[in-house]
Amino acid sequence: MTIDERLDRIEHVTAGLAEERRRDREENRQLWRDTQRQLNELAGRMSDLTVKIADTNDTITRFAEESRAADRQLGERIDALVSAIGKMMSK
Numbered sequence: 001m002t003i004d005e006r007l008d009r010i011e012h013v014t015a016g017l018a019e020e021r022r023r024d025r026e027e028n029r030q031l032w033r034d035t036q037r038q039l040n041e042l043a044g045r046m047s048d049l050t051v052k053i054a055d056t057n058d059t060i061t062r063f064a065e066e067s068r069a070a071d072r073q074l075g076e077r078i079d080a081l082v083s084a085i086g087k088m089m090s091k
Contacts, residue, residue: 001009
């Protein structure tokens, strides 16, 4: 193999390596873009879930307060009923 053939071979291999690196860089950039897009979507979903959880916590708190109020009213009604029954039986 002559020197010119060897140089041509080296240039050919070098060009192939350069093309392979270019493809790798483009693939890596595309993967990075996809990863960033997925992270942004995930952040949006997390934000939505955080809002939903906060709303659920507010609803649970409201139901607990309503339940306590209803329980208090029921207790008052039972007390009034027991008192009325006691008065009626004492007559």
